[in-house]
Amino acid sequence: MKIVFLLVAFVGAGLLGAVQPATGLPTEILQLTQFGPALGVAVALIFWPTRVKALLAGAFSGRGGTRTGLALAATAVVVVTGAAAVYGLIGGDAGPTMPQHSLLVIAVAQFVGACGEEIGWRCFLQPAVRTRWGVLASSTAVGLIWGLWHPVFAEGWAYATAFVVATVSMSIVLGVALDGVRAHRLWLAGTFHTLVNLAMLLFMDEESGAVVPMALLAATCAVAAVGWLASRATNMPRVESQAG
Template sequence: METFEDIGAARSQRVWGTAGGFLAVAFAAAGALGAVQQAAGVPAEVIQLAQFGPAAGVAALALVQRDRVARLVRGAGRSGAGRSGAGRSGAGRSGAGRSGAGRGAALLATAPLITVLAILAYLLVQGGTADGWFTRPGSLEHSFALIVVAQLVGACAEELGWRCLLQPLLRTRFGVLASSVAVGVLWGLWHVPVFAQRPQYAAAFLAATVAMSVVLGLALEGTGGARRLLLAGGFHTLVNLGMLLFLDEESGAVLPMVCFGSACLLAALPWVMRTPSGAGSAAATLHRT
């Protein structure tokens, strides 16, 4: 007869096996797509083809675990208010919907807040001067409208893997904060070229991905399906556009990246402080995928 420990061990193996398969494809596909981008001369200002690596990981898993992947992406079995319940009243569902809408709006507002905080930190360190800190959209080599659309498509391709598959998957075994931090670390490590830069740059970038992952994990808790993808992709796009127009981190300069990482950490604090006690408990392990 199987014990609870045996069942728990089997479920853990399934979770880590699924996560490992996703990460292997996401890393490999990102590397291959990066090589294609260089060979084809696709402008990085418009889109990074490597962003489609996580989506490739989801697609590969769906070939062998179609139902499970569909449940995760759809949000079935997620914890908290997001779980469907026939016994909930209409007023309860309406209240949960308003709460979700409020968190979605707060999430999207957090992205420009990060940009503003990064600019303020940069100006403070520079003594109030920051020549050339703003890039006019019209001065870019390509249409800004095209860049916005391409950035949204690329961000959604990334978030399909990170926030719509891996986060819900790890959430079945860990609390919301622990799973969000884990996804943030993996998300940061996935940006392999970043770690060819100076250690301060790489550390600041990793701090940024962890902080943003915590914001996304808390904001999207209980949200699934297309809404989850669009909110995550929208936040990601706004952050990327803010970096494109206001920061010079792509040059490898340490100060802009340190300011960005610090801004992400500051922006995450209110989200963490408002997390109810026990929201990150091991109760998530009871949910099925």
């Protein structure tokens, strides 16, 4: 099941990226490749409906998740603004730079695209891998796949390495934050993803292939991942004692 999902996610993203120029849709607004993981989930749902529905439980609805959502939103803002601040201090172009198209349209489209990814990465693949591995190992594995799914190696090894470090770190943040959460998982992950993308669009120029801003983002994301892991380690004994 996971193999089929990954094959469709990778191949589907490539096909969607190939047809995007024909649609006339600016990539600044939305990249169709983001829906590759959603296609993977759709195909898996056809062949393994019961298992996929179980994995997606709590992805769209439920009760709770507000505190997690606020913590994730704060993390997204801090990691990008922190990277942008350092980038500006060392002489980089840290914006803010307004996009060519309506920011509201971009924000809505980015959220839709982020959810197209996250229904696959965090709502399907993460809980599927989590059934066998711990939260750190499963989050790292999903983060590696997520990073390698992006066609970033054309920008060079330094940029690609920094990008993958960033995706692994963000995957750990999301994996820890959503572990055990059974409400609004898609909206929580999609909001975090969208905030990171929008903030990078406004304040950083990593899309040009510049290595330094991507390396700075990787560093701040790694710090955030360590913080979330430390928080989890601190809170686990309390949760266990309450459960007992």
